[in-house]
Amino acid sequence: MQSILMLLVTILQLYMWVIIINAVMSWLIAFNVVNTQNRFVAMVMDLTYRLTEPLLAPIRRFLPNLGGIDISPVILILLIIFTQNLLIELFASQPVYGL
Numbered sequence: 248m249q250s251i252l253m254l255l256v257t258i259l260q261l262y263m264w265v266i267i268i269n270a271v272m273s274w275l276i277a278f279n280v281v282n283t284q285n286r287f288v289a290m291v292m293d294l295t296y297r298l299t300e301p302l303l304a305p306i307r308r309f310l311p312n313l314g315g316i317d318i319s320p321v322i323l324i325l326l327i328i329f330t331q332n333l334l335i336e337l338f339a340s341q342p343v344y345g346l
Contacts, residue, residue: 269295
């Protein structure tokens, strides 16, 4: 059970990094630091957008308009941290049977 728990926590941590990469890349594009005409930049943005948008879109629907500031990635990261802590609390303290 510990292996499954660690796998789930690692997957959530990797997803958190994808969210951070997506946010940083969108800032770099908005400030014209990187150009979306670059094939690699376009590929990274498309990948991170496809991975994060299914979870960010429902959060954006509930948030009020903050005038161009998108805090949905912050809320999603907080939810991921809460989920990680909840998984650890629920399953890490369980006794391991069969050993």
